[in-house]
Amino acid sequence: MQLSRPRRSGRVSESIARRIKKQISDGALLPGEKLPAERDMAQRYRTSRVSVREAYRSLEELGLLTIRRGAEGGAFITDLDHGPVMRSLSLMLRLGKTTHEEITEARLLIEPPIARLAARRAHPDDLERLDYVVNQQELALERRGDYSPFDLSFHRVVAECARNLPLKVLMDSLSDLTVEVVAGLDLSSGVQHAVCDSHRLIADAIKQRDEEAAFTLMLQHVAQIQARLGGALARQRRRLHKASGNGRPRTGERRGRRQRDHTEKRSNGGKT
Secondary structure: OOOOOOOOOOOHHHHHHHHHHHHHHHOOOOOOOEOOOHHHHHHHHOOOHHHHHHHHHHHHHOOOEEEEOOOOOEEEEOOOOOHHHHHHHHHHHHHOOOOHHHHHHHHHHHHHHHHHHHHHHOOHHHHHHHHHHHHHHHHHHHOOOOOHHHHHHHHHHHHHHOOOHHHHHHHHHHHHHHHHHHHOOOOOHHHHHHHHHHHHHHHHHHHOOOHHHHHHHHHHHHHHHHHHHHHHHHHHHHHHHHHHHOOOOOHHHHHHHHHHHHHHHHHOOOOO
């Protein structure tokens, strides 16, 4: 295995990590392959073992390396795992305080094209998983159980059917945010059944390879559910605002009351 020496720019550990990532993406390093020990790598790059250790740890955090301890241990190239990337993206969106309006806009731009690609590219086993998820969601509603896990699974399976990794990563992160919002709301039984019915129609369009129907149905579904969520969030905010007031007049009401008292006082010649 040939590992070229990094240029002397930036931190050495970052330069080492970049070179290893490039070799992984180029196929020069394959899953299961063991990287040189820290001491050997440090000699090749003419740097310290600390820099190599930092590079290995950063790659481990990204899910590209697995660090094993013991006599048979070392740094190994892992099978492709998108979990850390999706968690990082979801965390970034949370820390950025993504608004409901932003999530709605993103979902309307991303999910309908995903549904169209799903109708075009889904494999038979994808369609079986999609049908299973919708069946389980319908069964959960009949039994008045929690259908929300299947709601999340539906959108993720549709993204898997599209066979496009960047879109899948984006969809998973948006689904996580949407589910967090829904978890704090009390959606009516009618809304839950409407969501499930939409999922069935979308799944049928994908199974029938009807790309335009899948696109249109997903567009309508996302617009409707995000509008319902927006209304539910607004009602929730009003309830919380009312509860936090504890029956006291709001600032505007207190100001208006003071002005009325002052006017009455002047009209009475300053008498109270």
